[in-house]
Amino acid sequence: MLVAVACVPTYNERENLEPMVRALGAVLPVGGRVLVIDDSSPDGTGEIADRLAAELPWMEVLHRSRKEGLGRAYVDGFRHALASGADLVLQIDCDFSHDPSDVPRLIAAVEAGADLALGSRYVAGGGTANWGLVRRLISRCGSVYTQALLMPIHDATGGFKCFRRRVLEEIDLDRVDAAGYVFQIETTYRAVRKGFRVVEVPIHFTDRTAGQSKMSRAIVLEAIWKVPRLRVATLRRHL
Numbered sequence: 317m318l319v320a321v322a323c324v325p326t327y328n329e330r331e332n333l334e335p336m337v338r339a340l341g342a343v344l345p346v347g348g349r350v351l352v353i354d355d356s357s358p359d360g361t362g363e364i365a366d367r368l369a370a371e372l373p374w375m376e377v378l379h380r381s382r383k384e385g386l387g388r389a390y391v392d393g394f395r396h397a398l399a400s401g402a403d404l405v406l407q408i409d410c411d412f413s414h415d416p417s418d419v420p421r422l423i424a425a426v427e428a429g430a431d432l433a434l435g436s437r438y439v440a441g442g443g444t445a446n447w448g449l450v451r452r453l454i455s456r457c458g459s460v461y462t463q464a465l466l467m468p469i470h471d472a473t474g475g476f477k478c479f480r481r482r483v484l485e486e487i488d489l490d491r492v493d494a495a496g497y498v499f500q501i502e503t504t505y506r507a508v509r510k511g512f513r514v515v516e517v518p519i520h521f522t523d524r525t526a527g528q529s530k531m532s533r534a535i536v537l538e539a540i541w542k543v544p545r546l547r548v549a550t551l552r553r554h555l
């Protein structure tokens with residue numbers, strides 16, 4: 317049986333954390349673990365995580381001293397998961413935009429031969445619910461822009477994924493400097509460039525009902541300039 321570790325980055329997710337951790341515990345395969353990566357959330361999420369970790373033997377917490385963006389939190393989380401022996405490393409947001417009950421389908425896609433399974437809103441059977449027009453536009457434009465410049469992936473900005481261990485070992489996490497959601501694009505692109513098999517699994521994405529989005533103009537701007545930079549790195553054969 318493969319050991320799956322679900323990495324859950326948190327920043328001010330006090331209402332969502334406990335239900336998410338318990339929901340993951342219910343769907344992960346035997347031996348699966350949950351790793352919460354908290355960036356010293358001012359709302360006390362880190363303390364809730366410590367209380368849960370004391371109760372649940374299959375859960376642990378990585379505390380980071382400051383908020384440096386989703387990408388930095390994930391890189392630290394991935395390293396920790398690999399060091400602890402994970403065969404499969406999952407990513408899932410803590411806001412219930414990603415449905416924990418879809419986790420087994422992502423894992424099944426990897427067990428069926430994929431190296432990286434992406435939860436995808438923009439393939440047949442996938443979609444978004446309760447998202448405003450602006451958010452839908454930003455997300456769609458992000459994927460179209462990425463398709464034009466980098467790779468034929470329908471939903472390149474999503475953050476619900478399952479990596480086979482060897483993908484994370486080979487994509488050179490040290491060189492991933494993305495902070496915001498371009499991190500999702502960059503890790504998938506590095507996997508594609510290394511020749512790994514990437515598949516998209518249809519998911520329904522729902523807007524959060526508790527807590528606040530950390531989406532910002534800076535995150536969009538970072539994606540706008542870093543996507544072409546990845547293309548340039550490819551042309552220079554650095555990628």
Ligand SMILES: Nc1nc2c(ncn2[C@@H]2O[C@H](COP(=O)(O)OP(=O)(O)OP(=O)(O)O)[C@@H](O)[C@H]2O)c(=O)[nH]1
Nearest residue numbers: 325326327353355384385386389409410529530531
């Ligand atoms: N550790 C850590 N977690 C973060 C950081 N920024 C966001 N998160 C978490 O990452 C997940 C996704 O963040 P969201 O605020 O939902 O941002 P998003 O999903 O890009 O934006 P929405 O689509 O509006 O929800 C959530 O679990 C957040 O709590 C960060 O800087 N550090």
Ligand SMILES: [Mg+2]
Nearest residue numbers: 409411413524
């Ligand atoms: Mg979200």
